[in-house]
Amino acid sequence: KNQVEQSPQSLIILEGKNCTLQCNYTVSPFSNLRWYKQDTGRGPVSLTIMTFSENTKSNGRYTATLDADTKQSSLHITASQLSDSASYICVVSAQAGTALIFGKGTTLSVSS
Amino acid sequence: ETGVTQSPTHLIKTRGQQVTLRCSSQSGHNTVSWYQQALGQGPQFIFQYYREEENGRGNFPPRFSGLQFPNYSSELNVNALELDDSALYLCASSSGSRGVNTDTQYFGPGTRLTVL
Numbered sequence: 001k002n003q004v005e006q007s008p009q010s011l012i013i014l015e016g017k018n019c020t021l022q023c024n025y026t027v028s029p030f031s032n033l034r035w036y037k038q039d040t041g042r043g044p045v046s047l048t049i050m051t052f053s054e055n056t057k058s059n060g061r062y063t064a065t066l067d068a069d070t071k072q073s074s075l076h077i078t079a080s081q082l083s084d085s086a087s088y089i090c091v092v093s094a095q096a097g098t099a100l101i102f103g104k105g106t107t108l109s110v111s112s
Numbered sequence: 113e114t115g116v117t118q119s120p121t122h123l124i125k126t127r128g129q130q131v132t133l134r135c136s137s138q139s140g141h142n143t144v145s146w147y148q149q150a151l152g153q154g155p156q157f158i159f160q161y162y163r164e165e166e167n168g169r170g171n172f173p174p175r176f177s178g179l180q181f182p183n184y185s186s187e188l189n190v191n192a193l194e195l196d197d198s199a200l201y202l203c204a205s206s207s208g209s210r211g212v213n214t215d216t217q218y219f220g221p222g223t224r225l226t227v228l
């Protein structure tokens with residue numbers, strides 16, 4: 001069964017600190033992996049998208065890594081800001097398919 | 113802002129009623145996908161439309177139906193509403209070819225549906 005598991009479920013960090021969010025997936029055959037940021041009550045916003053051949057991609061203070069062999073990805077946030085407080089969702093799509101498989105997300109709270 | 117708009121923002125219905133949700137895709141995008149997001153869960157894929165034709169469907173019953181118009185805007189219709197249909201309904205637009213799923217999807221703000 002195609003699944004995407006994220007950890008931790010929630011995380012609280014101090015402003016200015018770094019953090020890393022994890023994503024494990026069992027989707028096969030794999031096409032690409034995306035990280036989205038979703039503010040409460042809003043639609044998700046794309047942060048990164050990586051295909052099989054890419055193992056790292058950055059978007060400002062966000063850096064995503066992908067290990068297609070172990071089927072793991074991480075999202076590293078550097079120098080966190082209060083505005084980083086949101087849910088971060090890992091999304092995987094299979095080859096030759098239109099469906100995106102979403103994880104349940106990690107809720108990040110950045111406090112001052 | 114992604115350029116994807118949805119209406120209405122909020123909606124309250126009772127069991128058994130029917131509802132229509134609307135989505136206007138970003139300019140230049142020919143593909144619209146619909147998702148259901150229950151509270152505390154990740155979005156679940158309902159279906160996708162590419163150039164006015166259904167291009168994939170998730171595990172949702174037939175009472176969930178859709179439509180895409182020539183201007184690529186889209187509707188999601190849900191008949192015989194059930195309490196479990198209460199959720200945030202998201203649409204996402206993208207550009208690309210049939211069967212291609214490497215394009216970035218741009219999400220709208222969602223419609224919050226409450227079924228009483």
